[in-house]
Amino acid sequence: MPAPPFVPRIRLYQDWLEATRGLRFDGYDALWRWSVTDLDAFWQSIWEHAELQSPTPHTTVLADDRMPGAVWFPGAQVNYTRQVLRHVAAADAAGVPAIVSDDEQGRVRELSWPELRRQVASLALTLRDLGVVPGDRVAAYLPNVPEAIVCLLACAALGAVWSVCAPDMGTSAVADRFRQIEPKVLIAVDGVFYAGRAMDRSATVQELRAALPTVEHLLVLETPFATKRIADGRPLVPATARNDAETDAFEPAWLPFDHPLWIVYSSGTTGLPKPIVHGHGGILLTLHAVGLHNDVGASYDPNHRGERFHWYSSTGWVMWNTQVGGLVCGATACIFDGNPGGPKDAPDWSTLWRFAARHRVTFFGAGAAFYSQCMKAGVVLRDCGDLSRVRALGSTGSPLSEEVQRWGSEQMAQVYAAAAEAGASAAPLPEGRSARPPEAAGPPPGRGGAEDAQRAGWGAGEVFWCNISGGTDFAGAFVGGHRELPQVPGQMQCRQIGHAVEAWDAQGRPVQDAVGELVCTRPIPSMPLYFWNDAGNARYLSSYFDTYPGVWRHGDWIRIGADGGCTIYGRSDATINRHGLRMGTSEIYRAVEALPEVLDSMVVDLEYLGRDSWMPLFVVLREGLVLDDALQQKIAGAIRAALSPRFVPDAVYQVRAIPRTLTGKKQELPVKKLLLGQPPEKVVNRAAMADPDSLDWYVELAKERNAPPG
Template identity: 40%
Template sequence: MTVEGELLWTPRPEFAEASNVARFQRWLRRERGLDLPDYDALWRWSVNEIEAFWGAVWDYFDVQSSTPYHAVLSERRMRGAKWFEGSQLNYAEHLLRHEAEAPERIALHHLSELRPLARMSVAELGGQVRRLATALRELGIGPGDRVVSYLPNIAETAVAMMATMAVGAVWSSAAPEFGVQTVVDRFAQIEPKLLFAADGYRFGGKDFSRTAEVRRIAEALPSLQTVVWLPYLDAGAAAPVAQARSWASLLDRPAVAREAFRYERVPYDHPLWVLFSSGTTGLPKAIVHSHVGALLEHLKLTHFHFGLGPDSAMFFYSTTGWVMWNLVLSSLLTGGAAVLYDGSPAHPQPDLLWKLAADTGTTFFGASPTFIQMMEKAGLRPGERFDLSKLDAIMVGGSPSTPETFAWLYDCVKRDLWVTSQSGGTEIASGFVGASPTLPVYAGEIQRRMLGMDVHAWSDDGEELVDEVGELVVTRPFPSAPLYFWNDTDGRRYQEAYFDVFHGPDGEDVWRHGDFIKINARGGCYIYGRSDSTLNRYGVRIGTAEIYRAVEQIEGIADSLIVCCEQSGGRFYMPLFVRLKDGAVLDETMIRAINARLRQDCSPRHVPDEILVVPQIPYTLTGKKMEVPVRKLLMGWPLEKAASRDAMMNPAAIEPFVALAGRLAAAR
């Protein structure tokens, strides 16, 4: 049996020496006179000399800007940091910059349950982006305008995103399995001018029409001026709104030469996209990143921590509603290819994604621990069935990994394999802790803190912890921190989300991410799930407020509370607790109604594992639902450490949860 921390793999010397990390170290020695002999020395320099590090990243990757920057970082502060002030650049231009040198190189492999595997060269991709961007300009879309998408994970969505960025507009995306209210809660905040929408999608062999949903979404967004309609599920599907423009009509125009096209190079603080990460109260957080922040972070991430290059192909199973979709497309920054798939990961066969990896020559494969567990239960051994000779690395992400997950990959996929577990978030569009191809792999362990990320484990008192579980904090600024939250005019919501708990010795901001982390003496990291009440189920964060909004519309429900508990083997237990109105009964009819409402208004991932009746929902004296204490109880914490009765509005309300925690502990 594999145990936590067991050595599983050591990189071959030639593999480590050929890595982008090693190349960067040699460049620093040659160009900067810095002798940083190993990854740990490189990391220490990157967080102690953050201006020098990020300036080196800019130079090493030859970032293209119309104007020089005044300073790498105007001052060392977390909120309001100005990175590369004075620069003007475009993220999409860098995604497609390799077109000139290798126009026939594959940029996209794309497969869905509706379409066979196809490929698109970087010249074809660039050509479609330029034609669509030109059409967007003709429609009046320009810098700062918001463009939103309700499209599946297909090539058209990638083209739409890049074209939006190319003209300086601001991109945001929701997956088509999201219900109407979930989409409107997101998009209404940013008042989009144009919506890309498809008529539906296929999952697990079943078709899901979204025509009616698109109509309702459009009606709920008064700022919309244009809907671009993509009949994907049914080629003959009519647009549900008047005066919609068809996708085909926008692309039906003469080619636009690369030399003749003008990317909108925007200032350092211009918004690139709005990503949504749900909080526990109110609407989902509308997180804004900049072109320059995302570009610098993704150049670092894809090259140094994913190990990608011109001969790479990156896949991660994702939907368009998750930041991992954006990160898959960021692989184009390296000159490599992105691999897209839309549909069930196990239909029609459970090993479908491994076949896709073989057919596309995937070098970097990503999936959740839950997916790996599903493979193990099915008794699959992909390495024996498919040619995975090009596969160098597997990233297990989205939730904490286990030693058993690592062991299965080495036993059933490939012995010589760089298995990485990485952890970050939508908030930063990247990772805090991750991998280096120059280091060994230990079971269940994330190899190191990422370059430029000054990550630590802190106690509740703000003391540094080693070999103990604490709060994940970041003590120095980094470029991909959010510019701001949309409509958060006074910055209060941003402040409360990350900076209200910890402060440095001089009162400076310290980022508290909301994850439990352990960093051992050699620098290896372990993530132990959420320390706050945001739900993280199968790698997708879900705001409790979204669930309450839907559930409490059900007739007979007076109040509710939901938590998500990580379990061994990548599993989750997400119970929903409800307080019923007088005379109401939680019968099968009500359970079906609750689940249907969550599936329709939110997504299938919002459906709980169990629904339980409690006499009262516990609240604090300040009127907040006690989600964090309940979650801690159910994960085995004693009551005296999970909650203070003196801080409860009604101390008796916690008793049913204490009793449930006891039953769960006895059943383990």
């Protein structure tokens, strides 16, 4: 078939604004400034452009303009699942599937849109029969398989509140999360296959069941990887198998705009993981706004015909929610369950690329660390199958370096050239990346007109890099891609519409062309409704609003250039970010300091501007003990069991003392800055330290690490 035109969705949105409202903007900066200044007009336009429906009208757009506590679209009723299932008839008529799944063992499954609807209705009715009502929490311990998507949509259809953890997380880490939200139902997998190995999870499920006294019902996704069946579990698959008049007639419930949709988790430097609650309406609106930047469209739409969206993720990362969000847009979701690096004993970083070629993926997303690993492993994309249908590469989770992005662009250029030479590609080749209909001939407006459009590579055979940075906290992106703007390797093209992002200095002043704290000065619909069981919003306020009251401080360093391009430099706080998955240091301390040999500990993550994450752990041991190989293995095992193998440190050091403030707080951020090369006198006030001499050892380590080669 001929390549679809793939006119950028954000261009179509701007054309719609001009046609319906008479709004025309000279360039993207003007559009962005309007979107963050006139919030009512902008978000109303997103509501209409996304074709959101409500049986009752909203009385206003933003009833309370403050952070936290903004009130959006009072009176409106929506449902996340209803917005997904609106695509069933058109997508089925076009013959495009809803979900394509694959795994390490090559087990391919396709779910048609009608089949997705039927399974969602069946499970929703089953949950209703089990007594699940709006507001009840349903917790899931599931891998990235179609059943997980069905479960989310079934819960949302009823108004139940969904929460999921991945099976690669340790039992205590999962229990710490689910125990806080008091679920009525637990849906769990009894085994997984990952990195070439079958792993029985039946004992973990039984431990979770015992740790969650509020659970009344256990549904089990049974697999061949479990060594025994769980006695008090009810099989999940039959619960999705109903096909009768009641499933045919099922309709998702209309819910208030701010009804809770899901609970996700973000760890801080102290206390338990934060259970963050997002609402149906806020997620739907923000998904649409962000989707205009990501440029993912409905697979049945002539402009995006055959769209297949893949963003590699485990269910424990918010990018899994983004992957599911592709269904909201009407795109086919292509999901992979397994290790992107192949078997543990025979690493293969071409695994995901071969998956993408096999299933004709058009948008391929992954964490920045994945692309770095592929480059280091010498992966040659043209040898991974026909990847010429891939028109966009998405990256997030950590800063993508200039070197890695250039590598990816060169690899895709070779893919396109090989396909063109073979003359066999029926996919969006490079020129399709920027095609426009004849009536829209001429270069699109960029930041400054034709010159910028030319720099952007308009129709020039270049893959679109959709580099984004956002967070679990609001299930969205602050900065990201734009197909009509210049691509600069290592940068993100712009601040996203509707997101009032600025870089601030320590005095709370906006800065340009300088690194500052990433802040958001106006509300976004998908910001948390609240944290679950957070009395007086105490944790919510301390997480984002303690530095600049009334202004969201995200915890990242950002540089915003004069041309609007953005660079993320890593975390400005002490939260650990390993390949896109965040974990609070407090969770690592609980695992390490539970060992009798360890008296105290501190961990920092030195991820910064595309460098590989390097995470050292410092431990104070009981008198007379020495950190030998056996103890290092014991420490690593404790972290692996309690949290995940991802958070095993790169190095463990035995130290005399952990630097602390006079009030006893571990000085993680000063040590992090020190190891990144900042001078000691600028990162810490020794007079405010409980033991100033404890810093000396870290100063010497910093000198060693930052000394020039040779």
